[in-house]
Amino acid sequence: MKQQTTCPYCGVGCGITAELSANRILSVSGDPQHPANRGRLCVKGSTLHETTAPEARLLLPSIEGRAVSWDTALDKVARQIRQAVDQHGPGSVAMYLSGQLLTEDYYVANKLMKGFLGSAHVDTNSRLCMASTVAGHKRAFGADAVPGCYEDLEIADLILLVGSNAAWNHPILYQRIQAAKQANPSLRVVVIDPRATASCDLADLHLQLQPGSDAALFNALLVYLADQGHVDHAFLLQHAEGFEQTLATARADTPDISIAATKTGLDSHDLTRFFRWFAATERTVSLFSQGVNQSSSGTDKVNSLINCHLATGRIGKPGSSPFSLTGQPNAMGGREVGGLANQLAAHMDFSPENVDRVQRFWNAPNMASEPGHKALELFNAVERGEIKVLWIMATNPLVSLPDTHLIRRALKRCELVIVSESMADTDTLQLADICLPASSWGEKNGTVTNSERCISRQRSLLPPPGEARHDWQIICEVAKRLGFADAFNYSHPADIFAEHAALSGFENAGKRCFDISGLSRLSQTEYDQLQPIQWPITADAPYGTQRLFSNGKFFTPSGKARLIPVSSQQPMQQLTDEAPLRLNTGRIRDQWHTMTRTGRTPTLFRHRAEPFIDLHPLDAATHALQDQDLARLENAQGQFIGRVRITPGQRPGEVFVPMHWTQSFSSEGRCNVLIESVADPISGQPESKQGAVRLSGVVTAWHARLLTAKHLSVNLRGYWARMPQQQAMGYALADSDWPESWSDWCLQHLGQRPDLSLQTQPNGQLRACALENGKLLWLLLVSPDKHFPDLKPLDRQFTRSNLTALQQLNLLKSDQDSASGELICSCFQVDDPTIRAAIQSGCHSVEALGKALSCGTNCGSCIPELKALLAQEAEDVTH
Ligand code: SF4
Numbered sequence: 001m002k003q004q005t006t007c008p009y010c011g012v013g014c015g016i017t018a019e020l021s022a023n024r025i026l027s028v029s030g031d032p033q034h035p036a037n038r039g040r041l042c043v044k045g046s047t048l049h050e051t052t053a054p055e056a057r058l059l060l061p062s063i064e065g066r067a068v069s070w071d072t073a074l075d076k077v078a079r080q081i082r083q084a085v086d087q088h089g090p091g092s093v094a095m096y097l098s099g100q101l102l103t104e105d106y107y108v109a110n111k112l113m114k115g116f117l118g119s120a121h122v123d124t125n126s127r128l129c130m131a132s133t134v135a136g137h138k139r140a141f142g143a144d145a146v147p148g149c150y151e152d153l154e155i156a157d158l159i160l161l162v163g164s165n166a167a168w169n170h171p172i173l174y175q176r177i178q179a180a181k182q183a184n185p186s187l188r189v190v191v192i193d194p195r196a197t198a199s200c201d202l203a204d205l206h207l208q209l210q211p212g213s214d215a216a217l218f219n220a221l222l223v224y225l226a227d228q229g230h231v232d233h234a235f236l237l238q239h240a241e242g243f244e245q246t247l248a249t250a251r252a253d254t255p256d257i258s259i260a261a262t263k264t265g266l267d268s269h270d271l272t273r274f275f276r277w278f279a280a281t282e283r284t285v286s287l288f289s290q291g292v293n294q295s296s297s298g299t300d301k302v303n304s305l306i307n308c309h310l311a312t313g314r315i316g317k318p319g320s321s322p323f324s325l326t327g328q329p330n331a332m333g334g335r336e337v338g339g340l341a342n343q344l345a346a347h348m349d350f351s352p353e354n355v356d357r358v359q360r361f362w363n364a365p366n367m368a369s370e371p372g373h374k375a376l377e378l379f380n381a382v383e384r385g386e387i388k389v390l391w392i393m394a395t396n397p398l399v400s401l402p403d404t405h406l407i408r409r410a411l412k413r414c415e416l417v418i419v420s421e422s423m424a425d426t427d428t429l430q431l432a433d434i435c436l437p438a439s440s441w442g443e444k445n446g447t448v449t450n451s452e453r454c455i456s457r458q459r460s461l462l463p464p465p466g467e468a469r470h471d472w473q474i475i476c477e478v479a480k481r482l483g484f485a486d487a488f489n490y491s492h493p494a495d496i497f498a499e500h501a502a503l504s505g506f507e508n509a510g511k512r513c514f515d516i517s518g519l520s521r522l523s524q525t526e527y528d529q530l531q532p533i534q535w536p537i538t539a540d541a542p543y544g545t546q547r548l549f550s551n552g553k554f555f556t557p558s559g560k561a562r563l564i565p566v567s568s569q570q571p572m573q574q575l576t577d578e579a580p581l582r583l584n585t586g587r588i589r590d591q592w593h594t595m596t597r598t599g600r601t602p603t604l605f606r607h608r609a610e611p612f613i614d615l616h617p618l619d620a621a622t623h624a625l626q627d628q629d630l631a632r633l634e635n636a637q638g639q640f641i642g643r644v645r646i647t648p649g650q651r652p653g654e655v656f657v658p659m660h661w662t663q664s665f666s667s668e669g670r671c672n673v674l675i676e677s678v679a680d681p682i683s684g685q686p687e688s689k690q691g692a693v694r695l696s697g698v699v700t701a702w703h704a705r706l707l708t709a710k711h712l713s714v715n716l717r718g719y720w721a722r723m724p725q726q727q728a729m730g731y732a733l734a735d736s737d738w739p740e741s742w743s744d745w746c747l748q749h750l751g752q753r754p755d756l757s758l759q760t761q762p763n764g765q766l767r768a769c770a771l772e773n774g775k776l777l778w779l780l781l782v783s784p785d786k787h788f789p790d791l792k793p794l795d796r797q798f799t800r801s802n803l804t805a806l807q808q809l810n811l812l813k814s815d816q817d818s819a820s821g822e823l824i825c826s827c828f829q830v831d832d833p834t835i836r837a838a839i840q841s842g843c844h845s846v847e848a849l850g851k852a853l854s855c856g857t858n859c860g861s862c863i864p865e866l867k868a869l870l871a872q873e874a875e876d877v878t879h
Pocket residue numbers: 007008009010011012013014037040041042043044045046169170171172173
């Protein structure tokens with residue numbers, strides 16, 4: 001049987017066709033009918049079916065580690081919320097939500113908190129992702145609305161990628177750009193990013209600007225547009241306000257190209273080229289993402305970019321739009337129902353009229369009338385003891401928020417931490433008083449909204465495992481116990497969606513941009529069959545709306561768009577003698593967020609297996625570091641240890657680390673321990689991309705690979721990183737002291753001395769293993785250097801039920817090892833050495849490699865890396 005649903009990872013929001021049999025998802029493929037992806041999926045989406053097994057799931061409710069019935073858990077949650085509200089007021093209760101929740105989950109959570117308990121302390125991990133865009137949109141358009149649509153990428157003649165590595169983070173959209181460029185060779189792509197990322201593969205121009213200098217760049221562009229006569233005065237006169245003041249501020253900030261060059265660190269000729277291209281190209285789409293948003297002046301950066309679009313009237317027209325790429329699958333849906341602490345439901349704010357309107361619609365007894373704490377303020381309030389009950393849903397703040405130590409202190413201090421979670425092993429769950437098992441992708445049933453305002457159905461394909469329940473059901477059960485049964489008596493997510501849609505149209509009459517009242521009368525069957533549709537959806541636009549603002553009307557009091565004066569700012573996290581390097585953090589191609597889902601798929605670890613530090617060759621030389629060495633980044637707050645990757649794609653003096661590794665996956669791989677708790681004062685979004693750190697090498701006497709049977713628990717010290725294999729659990733290990741006895745080491749860390757071991761020479765290579773009834777329990781490979789064989793053949797030995805004496809002996813010998821290499825193409829499992837060998841044997845193009853090895857022919861996410869390998873091999877031949 002086949003069923004259509006939507007991918008739960010990035011904001012592209014691809015449609016998926018799942019093949020089901022006997023309560024299992026056998027395979028997934030791209031839904032050819034879905035307008036976002038038209039049948040394609042990236043490697044993360046393509047491996048979704050591998051993440052749905054019930055192992056590692058949270059299956060039972062528990063209190064203080066003891067399994068309890070749902071009634072016991074829900075009674076306690078409701079009792080303690082009631083007690084906190086009675087004793088300390090509504091502001092003592094808070095929720096921290098997630099862009100992984102469906103719109104229906106989000107809606108009831110907000111309704112309970114803001115309408116019935118009277119607390120607006122409801123924020124979401126979307127605060128870390130696009131809060132600066134929300135604030136920028138509201139300032140410019142009077143509404144949090146993305147003007148354009150994906151189709152604009154195929155119509156544009158110039159595409160900017162600003163602070164966005166779309167090739168890795170929005171891969172299917174990047175492939176649409178790639179296809180558009182092939183179809184229209186005059187389409188230009190400009191990448192604006194401090195790093196040379198995989199997205200530069202398509203770039204006609206890469207502006208490798210100084211981190212945080214985006215506003216100076218766009219201020220200079222605005223001045224250039226004005227001085228060179230490229231401003232659309234007719235549009236400004238009729239449809240916008242604030243141009244003169246904005247231009248004067250931009251001129252005072254960045255008056256000319258030479259000052260822009262100094263502020264951004266860019267070459268004047270490159271700046272001039274970019275400005276000329278922008279000025280001359282009517283159909284320009286500016287895609288922007290976390291590189292702009294995650295800044296202490298992110299809102300201003302967003303507006304500095306939108307200012308240039310408004311000044312040239314490039315909005316609401318085919319192929320012309322500023323375009324925010326959201327990180328999460330339902331960041332937009334969360335915004336729609338008021339998931340941010342400074343918003344009410346249906347995109348309304350906390351103005352007295354809107355508070356009154358929502359109160360009347362809900363018939364709410366305790367309506368919050370003021371915005372609540374944004375994420376960082378919220379956890380600060382928890383740490384101060386002001387929040388007594390904190391309910392966290394579907395997110396892992398102990399890993400994802402800045403200043404991990406503060407978050408840990410806050411959670412420890414809080415009287416009651418409730419965590420609704422689908423996975424059993426998250427860092428945050430370890431600090432929960434009450435754990436509530438929640439359904440996950442493949443089980444959940446509801447809607448999500450992607451980056452182009454397209455609402456799609458995520459459908460329930462499997463029953464939740466164990467006693468897991470849907471988030472909306474859990475929230476409604478608590479609401480009923482608090483005495484609000486009438487308002488939370490939903491029997492299906494379709495009921496919740498209909499109410500949400502009705503609220504969006506309530507007393508709207510075109511005053512509010514977010515209006516999906518055209519869907520408020522859907523029957524359950526129609527809801528189940530709902531096809532992707534872009535909001536607004538109203539009586540006038542029953543089939544949705546592709547582009548906004550085409551009529552030149554905005555949602556500000558005057559009906560005009562606003563240009564916002566912006567002065568460029570330095571990052572708040574200052575470089576010092578103790579922390580002289582600029583730290584950038586971000587995503588990688590094959591992992592998602594804190595790995596709770598992608599961490600279950602061994603395939604996705606072969607691209608980047610361990611936490612790493614990208615370094616420029618000059619910084620590596622200054623610190624005497626070689627590629628693949630272990631190195632430490634530290635500052636006053638904490639430390640991160642990762643594998644060095646030397647790349648000229650970094651600017652000197654700047655390092656990049658991935659955001660995904662957690663305490664469950666690594667000894668010291670959490671990047672947020674290094675980021676200070678500072679945020680944009682308008683949006684509250686943390687400055688995650690401009691930390692300050694120092695770098696040093698980590699002394700190592702040995703390195704190892706460990707494979708263990710999956711049920712075995714180990715007690716590791718020193719450096720370790722978990723790298724799941726198909727059959728066994730894998731680890732990379734390293735430490736500074738060579739143990740006096742490896743046998744003792746094994747006993748201490750693996751719980752058992754080896755049954756067999758072979759050491760080639762003192763302080764040389766060692767292999768050891770333990771068996772249980774002829775079955776492999778663990779296998780340890782120690783080496784003084786960092787070279788290890790391909791683990792796949794060894795991993796397969798864990799399937800054997802009775803290893804013969806010869807097979808056991810072979811485990812210890814290295815003469816049959818095959819070389820290991822980094823995985824480049826995850827879809828077809830093609831690694832670096834195989835691709836290099838194919839290039840050396842005559843495959844001199846991506847197409848030729850695809851023909852010979854299939855790499856790059858499915859999702860296409862690895863094509864930039866294939867091109868880089870082709871270039872490297874060509875360079876090696878030249879030299
Ligand atoms: S591009 Fe995003 S939404 Fe599409 S399959 Fe990949 S992760 Fe999922």
